[in-house]
């Protein structure tokens with residue numbers, strides 16, 4: 264998984280660095296234009312102070328990007344950098360989308376890379392929560408589209424006919440003692456998060472829904488798993504059960520369902 268994910272992370276890191284370089288360039292151009300215009304002493308001093316402030320900001324931002332890259336590639340939190348996930352989710356991600364649209368990079372590729380970076384930052388924090396504070400959200404399209412059984416309220420309504428993998432999820436939920444819900448869309452997913460008040464979420468969805476879910480759920484730590492769409496979008500989609508298990512194990516300890524390390528406080532992830 265790691266070997267596949269590196270190029271994905273690289274795209275986001277590249278765009279993030281590009282955004283920083285663009286800011287630097289803009290700042291330089293702005294300074295040149297002002298110099299050409301010719302200003303009075305007082306105005307010149309004011310602009311000089313502003314330029315120094317801006318430069319200071321860029322140096323700090325560059326150091327932040329460097330440390331983030333180290334956090335991403337080392338797989339563990341460096342200098343609390345994992346806590347800056349908010350900056351990535353709320354500020355840098357929209358910026359990378361903007362930059363990507365200029366360079367005509369497909370939005371889906373950036374979203375995939377963003378999910379990968381987000382996951383790495385969440386994993387780097389090594390958060391543990393009690394089994395009943397973890398919420399597993401699955402998309403409705405994993406249910407066989409011919410099935411008339413309603414599993415959105417309770418997946419245990421499934422009659423285990425074997426036409427989809429809902430029964431595997433029921434078993435998984437029982438094994439780890441975690442709540443698993445099938446959501447028909449972002450609105451229901453958001454409502455479930457509000458009602459259940461989990462401390463961590465594992466979500467399976469398509470790139471678009473995962474990125475908006477991670478964005479909306481922040482500061483909740485969300486591990487996102489992309490579903491596979493062999494029949495096209497939103498119909499009989501599939502997922503990697505092992506990846507789901509691995510994500511659950513990352514957050515909770517199997518067997519006793521108790522936290523291995525003290526449960527972290529939120530916000531701040």
Ligand code: SF4
Nearest residue numbers: 407410421422424427
């Ligand atoms: S396994 Fe359950 S949810 Fe899936 S198609 Fe059969 S009855 Fe429906």
